[in-house]
Amino acid sequence: MVNIRSLDPSASPLDYYGSELRRLREEANLGQAQLGSILYCTASLIGQIETAKKVPTRQFSERLDAALMTGGVFTRLVGLVLKSQLPTWFQAHAEMEAKATYISTYQSQLVYGLLQTPGYARAVLSVDNPGRPDEMVAARMERQRILEREHPPVLCVVLDEAVLRREIDGAEVMRNQLAHLLGYLDHPWVQIQVLPFEVGLHTGLLGSFNLLRFEDDPDILYTESYDSGHMTANSQAIRERSVGYARLQASALSREDSAELIERVMRERYGHQPGPAVA
Numbered sequence: 001m002v003n004i005r006s007l008d009p010s011a012s013p014l015d016y017y018g019s020e021l022r023r024l025r026e027e028a029n030l031g032q033a034q035l036g037s038i039l040y041c042t043a044s045l046i047g048q049i050e051t052a053k054k055v056p057t058r059q060f061s062e063r064l065d066a067a068l069m070t071g072g073v074f075t076r077l078v079g080l081v082l083k084s085q086l087p088t089w090f091q092a093h094a095e096m097e098a099k100a101t102y103i104s105t106y107q108s109q110l111v112y113g114l115l116q117t118p119g120y121a122r123a124v125l126s127v128d129n130p131g132r133p134d135e136m137v138a139a140r141m142e143r144q145r146i147l148e149r150e151h152p153p154v155l156c157v158v159l160d161e162a163v164l165r166r167e168i169d170g171a172e173v174m175r176n177q178l179a180h181l182l183g184y185l186d187h188p189w190v191q192i193q194v195l196p197f198e199v200g201l202h203t204g205l206l207g208s209f210n211l212l213r214f215e216d217d218p219d220i221l222y223t224e225s226y227d228s229g230h231m232t233a234n235s236q237a238i239r240e241r242s243v244g245y246a247r248l249q250a251s252a253l254s255r256e257d258s259a260e261l262i263e264r265v266m267r268e269r270y271g272h273q274p275g276p277a278v279a
Helices: 011-029 030-037 043-050 059-069 073-083 088-099 118-126 135-147 161-165 171-182 235-251 257-268
Strands: 104-107 155-162 190-195 209-213 220-224 229-232
Touching: 011 043, 030 043, 030 059, 043 220, 059 073, 073 088, 073 135, 088 135, 088 209, 088 220, 088 229, 104 235, 118 135, 118 171, 135 229, 155 161, 161 190, 161 220, 161 257, 171 257, 190 235, 190 257, 209 235, 220 235
Parallel strands: 104 155, 155 190
Antiparallel strands: 104 209, 209 220, 220 229
């Protein structure tokens, strides 16, 4: 029997999406199986999304808008749905990240989230979220859409060399991830530098951090612990980390030399000559 569990549309973006899908499907006089046939998916998937048991993808939402002729309603709504899947403690930072005009980040352990491939992100996110990797990866990919805007933020990234050499989920995942980084070599608004091991003592040894700059709002410093994030607009903290970041950039390899190191690590450690760059 079809699950017709009642939803409270105000409970969450996912519940609202599900209730609107059911309402508009029924207005179109379509059963779940009929709509599934149009969208090339199962009736079960339609039912799971309508009852907020499954998170819709952007691709599903685009096909849904075309099928129900809803003028982009679900394509616009899915952004809110996917953002709501981020950890609660991280959502405020994601909102600020999306508004920033200039992002500077130092990463000591992992590739920065905005530059992760789906495979790399899935491996990283599955460590603490083994039951819902699809939703978490979709949310991370949604975050990355800010780099595709007409006016994207300037993104400056300093990666510790350890990030390149730490094998995440096998050689193939790492080859794809490093190739993805190389794809940004000629990107006008993204700069990637690698801080080599030979630098030794440096100002980033206390951990990763992000500096967000805005058009009209104060700068923000974001740091993260195991299960929480901390944002501050304290002027002294911003000043100290800004100077620290400038020193990290000065100690790091140039953009071109960083790309050469990434290529070398990909070839020597993960056994593959780089092909066409993936942007």
